[in-house]
Amino acid sequence: MDGKLIIGVDIGGTKSAVVLATEKGEIRQRRSEPTQPDLRGPLEVLERLAAMARELLTAENVPSGAVQGVGVSCGGPLDTKTGVVYAPPNLPGWEGVPVKQFFEKALALPVRIENDANATALAEWRFGAGKGTRNFVFLTMGTGIGGGVIIDGRLAHGANDLAGEIGHQTILMNGPLCGCGKRGCLEALASGPAIARLARESALYGRHRRVLTLAGGRPADITAHHIVEAAKEGDPFAIQILEEAGTYMGVGIANVMQMLNPECIALGTIAVHAGDLIMKPIEAAVEEFAWKRIRDACRIVPAALGDRGQDLAAVALWITDSD
Ligand SMILES: [Zn+2]
Numbered sequence: 234m235d236g237k238l239i240i241g242v243d244i245g246g247t248k249s250a251v252v253l254a255t256e257k258g259e260i261r262q263r264r265s266e267p268t269q270p271d272l273r274g275p276l277e278v279l280e281r282l283a284a285m286a287r288e289l290l291t292a293e294n295v296p297s298g299a300v301q302g303v304g305v306s307c308g309g310p311l312d313t314k315t316g317v318v319y320a321p322p323n324l325p326g327w328e329g330v331p332v333k334q335f336f337e338k339a340l341a342l343p344v345r346i347e348n349d350a351n352a353t354a355l356a357e358w359r360f361g362a363g364k365g366t367r368n369f370v371f372l373t374m375g376t377g378i379g380g381g382v383i384i385d386g387r388l389a390h391g392a393n394d395l396a397g398e399i400g401h402q403t404i405l406m407n408g409p410l411c412g413c414g415k416r417g418c419l420e421a422l423a424s425g426p427a428i429a430r431l432a433r434e435s436a437l438y439g440r441h442r443r444v445l446t447l448a449g450g451r452p453a454d455i456t457a458h459h460i461v462e463a464a465k466e467g468d469p470f471a472i473q474i475l476e477e478a479g480t481y482m483g484v485g486i487a488n489v490m491q492m493l494n495p496e497c498i499a500l501g502t503i504a505v506h507a508g509d510l511i512m513k514p515i516e517a518a519v520e521e522f523a524w525k526r527i528r529d530a531c532r533i534v535p536a537a538l539g540d541r542g543q544d545l546a547a548v549a550l551w552i553t554d555s556d
Pocket residue numbers: 400401411412413414415418420421
């Protein structure tokens with residue numbers, strides 16, 4: 234063994250995974266299973282993950298000395314220094330859970346922890362769309378709009394680990410209510426649920442037939458996925474919805490560009506699935522709301538890692554911190 238192995242632990246609301254990887258991001262072994270936070274308490278989930286990590290080491294016949302450490306990617310908010318997790322929305326009941334301390338004890342290895350959006354940003358920076366840059370921004374466009382910011386070659390944490398909460402910048406005063414309690418956040422205007430809501434509200438006007446058919450005829454069941462599918466078929470209503478969401482997203486991205494002057498911004502999830510249908514309106518808004526010299530220095534691209542991003546997130550956060 235080369236002594237360069239890393240254990241990556243990804244704790245998600247739906248499923249969790251443990252990987253054994255090299256410093257280059259090659260996954261040697263992987264185990265995953267449903268997290269079931271409603272059925273199992275935090276301690277039970279953590280003990281199961283530690284057991285999975287031990288199974289991986291046994292399966293690869295790895296002596297404990299060959300592992301550098303453990304990276305843990307988990308829903309935030311969390312404190313990266315103490316390693317305590319504070320009630321992530323996707324992990325009900327996880328109030329004040331000392332995740333870092335638990336794995337340090339259970340696996341007798343050094344542990345680093347990062348919120349999942351920051352960890353995925355590090356993975357895209359190390360191994361994906363942002364490789365080779367020093368100023369990079371990653372944004373997911375999924376259930377929420379999460380982000381991570383790398384400035385001058387370092388992940389920005391801010392005063393208390395809330396740097397990069399790009400999805401909660403205000404885009405529209407008195408706009409729709411966001412899950413965070415504020416109004417008019419980018420996340421309330423351009424995330425998957427926000428796109429579905431735009432369609433549902435417009436659906437009242439009767440131009441939504443294709444989207445509605447894809448949703449089984451039930452307006453309440455419309456998701457962003459149905460809108461992307463209908464838009465790909467050329468449905469004008471769905472295209473218009475994506476244009477509207479993309480424009481909001483573009484305004485948010487232009488704001489980020491004006492503040493950080495990044496070389497590359499990578500967009501995940503819906504941006505990857507919808508392609509030009511959302512990238513074009515984003516680019517049009519960026520052209521309108523960001524300076525040319527800033528735009529000229531920056532590429533806006535789809536994220537490159539796809540599902541591998543989550544597996545590599547926990548690995549990347551360990552590697553990046555040890556530089
Ligand atoms: Zn918000």
